[in-house]
Amino acid sequence: xxxxxxxxxxxxxxxxxxxxxxxxxxxxxxxxxxxxxxxxxxxxxxxxxxxxxxxxxxxxxxxxxxxxxxxxxxxxxxxxxxxxxxxxxxxxxxxxxxxxxxxxxxxxxxxxxxxxxxxxxxxxxxxxxxxxxxxxxxxxxxxxxxxxxxxxxxxxxxxxxxxxxxxxxxxxxxxxxxxxxxxxxxxxxxxxxxxxxxxxxxxxxxxxxxxxxxxxxxxxxxxxxxxxxxxxxxxxxxxxxxxxxxxxxxxxxxxxxxxxxxxxxxxxxxxxxxxxxxxxxxxxxxxxxxxxxxxxxxxxxxxxxxxxxxxxxxxxxxxxxxxxxxxxxxxxxxxxxxxxxxxxxxxxxxxxxxxxxxxxxxxxxxxxxxxxxxxxxxxxxxxxxxxxxxxxxxxxxxxxxxxxxxxxxxxxxxxxxxxxxxxxxxxxxxxxxxxxxxxxxxxxxxxxxxxxxxxxxxxxxxxxxxxxxxxxxxxxxxxxxxxxxxxxxxxxxxxxxxxxxxxxxxxxxxxxxxxxxxxxxxxxxxxxxxxxxxxxx
Numbered sequence: 001x002x003x004x005x006x007x008x009x010x011x012x013x014x015x016x017x018x019x020x021x022x023x024x025x026x027x028x029x030x031x032x033x034x035x036x037x038x039x040x041x042x043x044x045x046x047x048x049x050x051x052x053x054x055x056x057x058x059x060x061x062x063x064x065x066x067x068x069x070x071x072x073x074x075x076x077x078x079x080x081x082x083x084x085x086x087x088x089x090x091x092x093x094x095x096x097x098x099x100x101x102x103x104x105x106x107x108x109x110x111x112x113x114x115x116x117x118x119x120x121x122x123x124x125x126x127x128x129x130x131x132x133x134x135x136x137x138x139x140x141x142x143x144x145x146x147x148x149x150x151x152x153x154x155x156x157x158x159x160x161x162x163x164x165x166x167x168x169x170x171x172x173x174x175x176x177x178x179x180x181x182x183x184x185x186x187x188x189x190x191x192x193x194x195x196x197x198x199x200x201x202x203x204x205x206x207x208x209x210x211x212x213x214x215x216x217x218x219x220x221x222x223x224x225x226x227x228x229x230x231x232x233x234x235x236x237x238x239x240x241x242x243x244x245x246x247x248x249x250x251x252x253x254x255x256x257x258x259x260x261x262x263x264x265x266x267x268x269x270x271x272x273x274x275x276x277x278x279x280x281x282x283x284x285x286x287x288x289x290x291x292x293x294x295x296x297x298x299x300x301x302x303x304x305x306x307x308x309x310x311x312x313x314x315x316x317x318x319x320x321x322x323x324x325x326x327x328x329x330x331x332x333x334x335x336x337x338x339x340x341x342x343x344x345x346x347x348x349x350x351x352x353x354x355x356x357x358x359x360x361x362x363x364x365x366x367x368x369x370x371x372x373x374x375x376x377x378x379x380x381x382x383x384x385x386x387x388x389x390x391x392x393x394x395x396x397x398x399x400x401x402x403x404x405x406x407x408x409x410x411x412x413x414x415x416x417x418x419x420x421x422x423x424x425x426x427x428x429x430x431x432x433x434x435x436x437x438x439x440x441x442x443x444x445x446x447x448x449x450x451x452x453x454x455x456x457x458x459x460x461x462x463x464x465x466x467x468x469x470x471x472x473x474x475x476x477x478x479x480x481x482x483x484x485x486x487x488x489x490x491x492x493x494x495x496x497x498x499x500x501x502x503x504x505x506x507x508x509x510x511x512x513x514x515x516x517x518x519x520x521x522x523x524x525x526x527x528x529x530x531x532x533x534x535x536x537x
Contacts, residue, residue: 028137029144031082032290036148038075042068043282051275082137094129097311101125103404104314120310128311135297142294149287153280157272160259160280164287167255196226248295252288259284325401327410331360331483331512332395334381339390341373341380353390356527363506363513365521368529374516375416377529378486381514382413412482416489416516418473420461426453428461429476443475446505448498466493474502478509485513491521 049064101120146168153161203210203219210216263277340353354377358364366374379385381392383404392399399407422428429440440453449471451464461469474490485506491499503522506513515523 027085028082029140031078031085032137032141032145033148035075035078035082036145036286038071038078039286040149040152040283042071042075043279043286045071047275047278047282050278051273054274094125097128098125101311101314120314124311135294138290138294138297142290145290146287149283153283153287156276157263157280159262159266160284163259163262164255164284167251167258168287168291170251196223196230248288248292252285252292255288256281256284324403325397325406327402327406328395328483331510333360334358334484334512334514335393335396337391337393339377339380339392340388341376341385342388352530354527354529355390356525358512358514358525360512361510362524363503363515365523365526366514366516366529367518367526370518372529374529375488378413378488378514378516381484382411382486383407384413410482411484411486412477412480412511413486414473414477414488414490416492418469418476420457420469420473420476422461423456424453425451425455425457425472428457428472429453429479431476433479435479439479443479444472446478446508447471447475447501449475467495467498470494471498471502474505478505482509483511485509485511487513488516489518490515491517491519 045064045068049061049068052061052064150161150165150168153164200223203223207216210219260281263272263281266272267274267277335358336354336356338353338355356364366377368374376385380387381399383399394402394407420428422431425444426437426440429435429443437453444451449468451468451472455463457463461472464472470490470493474487477485477487477490487506490502490506494502499519500522506515515521520526
């Protein structure tokens with residue numbers, strides 16, 4: 001679990017990581033100050049009207065009522081507009097954080113847990129948007145608004161201002177003590193959510209194997225235990241939130257009552273005017289409103305506090321790349337110079353280095369037994385792994401000098417075990433992009449896949465055969481406008497006829513193509529990857 005951050009430290013980290021926070025915060029503060037000024041104006045006008053009526057029952061107060069209605073309407077509009085405006089300004093922050101989180105995930109490769117990352121990049125980033133749109137402005141106004149109100153009270157009635165100031169000194173103590181307790185529980189709760197997400201994903205992916213070994217019931221019960229622990233942790237956090245709210249409400253009510261008592265005694269003694277006393281009494285509760293609102297929104301942003309810390313830790317731990325060269329727009333020339341990859345759990349120095357030159361538009365194969373690093377090399381070429389040795393040149397430019405986002409947009413990568421998320425064939429092929437039905441149909445016909453675009457596939461396209469799933473994954477890859485194709489076993493589970501169809505479809509794309517395979521294919525050049533027999537597979 002990451003080191004807990006205080007709200008101020010977390011805000012500073014968000015400020016540095018996302019400059020767009022500044023615009024959102026500035027607008028929120030301006031609107032908050034306007035709200036404070038309107039509050040003071042309302043209190044003064046209402047106090048003047050009530051004081052006039054008390055002194056003379058027939059006093060003309062029409063002008064005061066018009067001004068009061070105008071101020072009240074303006075304050076209502078400012079209050080209604082503040083949250084939508086800050087939410088709109090915080091929305092680009094969500095997009096920016098999601099893009100940076102995805103880039104960090106791609107750079108970390110296998111070191112990141114996929115299920116926890118999905119939790120972080122979806123629910124976590126959404127929670128941060130709420131955090132920036134609601135809690136951060138409330139946090140700033142919890143300092144600025146009371147200061148402005150106390151300044152007005154100091155000039156209007158110093159004794160009341162002194163009483164309110166003394167009570168405000170106690171509020172930070174309660175907020176800090178309860179906030180620290182809540183922060184620890186929030187971090188713990190978010191960490192448990194990520195554990196639950198990882199565990200649930202592992203269980204779902206391995207359910208068939210667990211069922212085959214009669215272990216599904218035990219794992220399901222363990223999943224329930226993790227869920228119960230998360231529920232108990234959430235309830236403890238809610239108890240702290242309720243206690244915090246009750247403490248602030250009680251203290252602010254007592255402070256307001258004390259001010260009213262002192263004002264009443266001074267009115268009886270004739271030490272102050274009724275109009276002034278009413279204005280001060282109306283403003284006094286408003287001093288505590290920003291503090292109570294900040295406290296409530298702090299507890300409401302429990303997910304965001306934990307998620308923001310986790311995301312910023314991820315971004316801080318990811319090395320910053322200075323690569324800025326754009327990827328080539330046409331099929332490039334790719335050169336491998338003395339390249340060696342690292343295989344998990346194996347002595348990668350035992351692997352023989354590979355040197356090869358792939359001309360633009362060529363289709364080449366990486367052949368060799370399992371375990372020699374074919375799939376790992378494709379991942380390295382896609383920018384998802386680091387090389388253990390050597391370098392890759394793209395049109396004489398080092399791959400490490402090309403901007404990762406630009407290179408990822410240039411490549412189309414088919415993994416060895418591709419996932420096929422989507423309810424229908426259309427969903428699987430389009431992957432959120434806007435392809436016409438005619439183009440989708442052409443991609444299927446090219447690989448002799450007679451599937452209806454609206455055919456329901458089920459989880460992982462389990463309704464299709466292994467060969468159909470493989471061809472569907474290849475069709476999805478070839479739909480992308482890529483100039484570099486990295487295909488890992490594109491002909492697995494296919495007979496010779498369908499394997500030939502796949503290679504012909506790949507050739508028609510004209511992209512620089514590298515295929516990892518165990519079988520002989522009709523390619524331009526085949527490079528053999530090998531290792532000493534002691535390497536073992």
